[in-house]
Amino acid sequence: MVRIFNAGVLGACIRSLLLANRALSYTELSDERLKQIALDPADFDIHNSNGLLAPLLITRVPGTEGQVVAQNHFVNFFSSHLPLWQVSWQNSTGTTPATGSRELPFQNIIFKREPQWCIDRPGTCGLLTLVAHYDSKIAPEGFIGATDxxxxxxxxxxxxxxxxAQLTKLWEGMEASGERSNVGVQIVLLDGEEAFVTWTATDSLYGSRALTTEWENSPLPGVATYHDPMDQISLFVLLDLLGSAGPKVPSYFQSTHWAYRRMAQIEKRMRELGALEATPMSAFLSDHDKQPSAFTKSWVSDDHEPFMHKGVPILHIITTPFPLVWHTMDDDGDHLDMPTVHDWAKITVAxxxxxxxxxxVSSTAMT
Ligand SMILES: [Zn+2]
Incomplete structure (x- = not known):
């Protein structure tokens, strides 16, 4: 136990060093690169069954057909278009207050992209971890959860x-020059975020609780840089309740305010460059200049909590106040504000x- 504890502490130290290092070496995109971030509106067209969004505008309750349709959409997209992303599943089952003794499946899907030298030596890359939940709320019946x-x-x-394609180019260049960095990225699509009856510690976050339990109990090989997959998360960026017009996303955590500022700066620069579409009254990310004394100990309960309680650094991109359509039948494709959806997508990419x-990386690798 002591050895594991020490390794965990060492891992945490390394993570802190990497975070600090990242903060120092973080290279801003030029104006030109920001303007090159193009978006094909067909990807987000709510009627385009070949797009990214439209197939998800269905009910996606765990244990129902919609859950499987959503899963197939993700897996088919990555296997058809992005085969270099390694897919893994983390499955659990559980009962809920709404469904009695029937065990429901909660199935998180993880898509990971690392350079070859980290694939060869598992547990040596820190991972930017981009997260959203894909399940939808069981009630009201027919609820879609377009923003949610x-x-x-x-x-x-x-x-x-x-x-x-840019990652491929980046890592090819590193391979050639010998100047390798151990930075990867993973997209975590979580199941079972929603409560089935009332939000409590046990009736919510079914998927994220199961994933944290599994990851913190899956030690990486002794030669790895990190102790376990939890420790490998360099930053946990959680997107939730996005897609309504006029969003306001505060900076919730002082410890990651530096990352919030980077994202806010991107939004500001892209808006000034005319690279975004919405015309909000104020910035989506308006807390750029929040002072240390203004941070409180409050946050919005969401999938980051089980990770946060284990010391993972969190950037929570969720609107406060919640969208007006929140948990109503109006949270559907027709009520999305498409310029806002496009802007969030571009900001996340940048x-x-x-x-x-x-x-x-050569701009010809931009898609
Ligand atoms: Zn919800």
């Missing part, structure tokens, strides 16, 4: 699609590109 969180899932798929240090 079909649209965020589609934004993450779009992010993977946009950076894929943030990921900066984190992965894609500034100096």
């Amino acid at each position: 969180s079909a649209a965020p899932c589609a934004m993450l798929m779009y992010t993977a699609k946009t950076i894929d 943030f990921t590109m900066e984190w992965m240090d894609l500034m100096n």
Whole structure:
């Protein structure tokens, strides 16, 4: 036990060092690169069954057909278009207050992209971890959850699609020069976020609780840099309740405010460059200048909690106040504000590109 504890402490120290290192070496995208982040509206067209979003605008309750349809959409997209992303599943079952003794399946899906040298030596890359939940709430019957969180899932798929070829180029260049960095990215699509009856510690976050339990009990090989997959998460970026017009996303955590500022700066620059579409009264990310004394100990309960309680650094991109359509039948495709959806997708891409240090990769790798 003592040895594991020490390894965990060492892992935490390494993570802190890497975070600090990242903060220092983080390369901003140029104006030109920000303007090159294109978006095909067909990906988010709510009527385009070949797009990223439309197939998710169905009910996606665990244990129902919709859950499987959503899963197939993710897996087919990655296997057809992005085969270099390693897919893994983390499955559990559980009962809920609404479904009696029947065991429901909760199935998280993880898509990971690492350079070859980290694939060869598992547990040596830190992982930017981009997260959204794909399940939808059981009630009201027929609830779609377009902002909650079909649209965020589609934004993450779009992010993977946009950076894929650039990552290949980046790592080819590193292989050639010998200057390798151990930075990867994973997209975690979580199941069972929603409560089935009332939000409590046991009736909510079914998928994220199961995933944290499994990851913290899956030690990596002794030669790995990190102790376990939890320790490998360099930043946990959770998107939720995004897609309504006029969003306001506060900075919730002082410890990751530096990352929030990077994302806010991206939004500001892209808006000034005319690279975004919405015309909000104020920035989506308006807490850029939040002072340390203004941080409280409150946050919005969500999938990050089981990770946060284990010391994982969190950037929570969720609107406060919640969208007006929140948990109503109006949270559907027709009520999404498409310029806002597009803007969040582009901001997420730019943030990921900066984190992965894609500034100096040939722009011909942009898709
Ligand atoms: Zn919800």
